């Protein structure tokens with residue numbers, strides 16, 4: 001493992017790239033189906049980053065211990081019991097607590113974390129240029145407006 005970010009960044013897939021919007025998907029390195037959706041965008045004069053992921057309940061919890069060597073009928077009965085129990089437990093949580101507990105874990109490998117950091121850094125740097133250009137344009141427009149207003153005022157006072 002070297003300590004340098006890769007390009008293209010392995011473990012991070014680019015989803016959409018526009019002039020002022022970039023989105024990426026980062027899958028969990030453990031191989032589960034969890035992932036992080038990451039957006040970086042520039043609005044008129046600022047850059048923002050958003051991190052989203054789907055959270056899940058502990059629907060996998062074993063209420064009765066399951067051994068995969070057990071006879072088919074026992075194994076499947078236990079799996080069905082655990083599944084129904086977990087679904088009812090979620091309903092019970094919502095009903096009695098008013099909320100359900102969920103969590104989301106996305107594990108990044110060292111290289112993935114490095115690539116993620118570099119992706120944010122370079123996207124932010126790229127958008128920073130856009131923001132600076134927009135700001136400069138804005139300042140120039142304001143200055144031009146001011147100059148034009150001064151000119152009109154001077155012309156008006158001259159004619160009076």
Ligand SMILES: [Zn+2]
Nearest residue numbers: 028030031032
């Ligand atoms: Zn995972």
